[in-house]
Each structure stands twice: as structure tokens, then as C-alpha cells.
Amino acid sequence: MGAEIEITQNGLVSPTTSEIKTEVQGMFLNAFGTALSLDDATPQGVLIDDITQMKQASNGVLLYLFNQFNPETASGIFQDALAKLYFIERKSATHSIVTCRCVGVQGTKLNGISSGNPAKAISSNGDIFECVEGGEITSDGYVDLIFRSVETGAIPCGANTVNGIYQAVVGWDTVNNSSSGTTGIEQESRASFEKRRKESLALEATGSLSAVQAGIANLDGIEDYKVWENVTDNE
DSSP: OOSOOEEETTEEEOOOHHHHHHHHHHHHHHHHOTTOOOOTTSHHHHHHHHHHHHHHHHHHHHHHHHHTTSTTTOOHHHHHHHHHTTTOOOOOOOEEEEEEEEEESTTOEEOOGGGSSOOEEEETTSOEEEESSOEEOOTTSEEEEEEEEEEESOOOOOTTOEEEESSOOTTEEEEEOSSOOBOOOOOOOHHHHHHHHHHHHHHTOOSSHHHHHHHHHTSTTOOOOOOOOOOSSOO
């Protein structure tokens, strides 16, 4: 089929929808004769439109894939793969962390995440926090435990906001964080990750021969060059 994506020295050139449709119409006329009606309301017209859309969708997938080889346009796992060439990885999203005082009856056990059924609290914003390691309420009538947000990202955890018991536990009466916690972060964005990748290249620069040669080679207007290194004690 014609109207294909062309790979040129200036990049990719994709046919327009009308160009693809014209090509498909030509196929139908060649197969069924020039007297065939190409009206969109006819059965053959519907088939032509469907084939055109399928071809355009296929071209879209190819264009997306081609763009993943360029660090400036790559995203997702493709961007992660390119970054591995520079020995860097995308920063993952983190949980918000906060210390809560759990008040209740002595001996009451509050489970941690490893149990599969951790004690859970809820903030005034409606965000759920789960107990990380678990613990037992002491003879003082309370225990201070670390909770983390169930969801990752910038979940707020200001002082005195994680103050509700989300899932009741017999002997556990109240929960509250008297001080602010550490707010989590979102997964590093495509743009931020690419910016950090570019900056990482400068970190590799040293005074070695190869570094100097690479710097000269990338100067504007340089067409040819040669670098010498004095490896002796003579100046």
C-alpha cells in the first residue's frame, strides 16, 4: 500500500488522512471497476473509511515508536532505557511519612504493613495512612508509630491532621500527629528526568585527553581537529 511513512534526512514524513483515503479508494476502484461509487454512505465507502482509520492509527503507533529513540522526545520505559546508558534512573514516587501517637488500652497491638492488615488512620483531608512497622500500646497508654500514606505523591500531612482511625481496632481509641510529617514526592516527570540526564553529562567531564577532544569536537564551526598529549615531564 502506498501513502507510507517516509524516512528522510530531515526526519519522518507521514501521509495525511486524505492521502491515505485516496490510496484506499484507488485500491477499491482497481478491484471493482471505475464505475464503483465511492460515496461514504455506501458499504464500500464505510469500508474505505475504516481501512483509512486503521492505517492512520498504525502510522501513529510507528511515529510514536520512532520518537522514542530521541532523548528529547522519549517517554516512559523508553526514556528509562535511554537513561540507563548514562547510568541514571528515574526518581520514583514516594509516600508521605508521619509519626502518630496511638492512644488506647495497654497491650493493644497495632499491625504493620508486613502483616498484610496494617492499622490505618485517616487525615482530615481524607487521605489514608497505614502503620509501617506496628507496635503495642504501653503501660503509659500510648505508643508512637510511623505511618505512611497509602497513595504515593505529595500527600499532605501537616501537624494534627492525621487524627482519625480509619479501621477500628479493639483497644485503640485515638490517633494524632502532633508534628508535621515528611511529604512524599511525585514520580520524576519526563521533562525533569531529561533535564537531569543532560546535566549528568557535564558531571562526567574531566581534564583527560578524551574529554578535551570531545569538547573541541562539539564546538560550532569545527570540521577537523587533532589533539596531542604530553605524557612526559617536559613542558
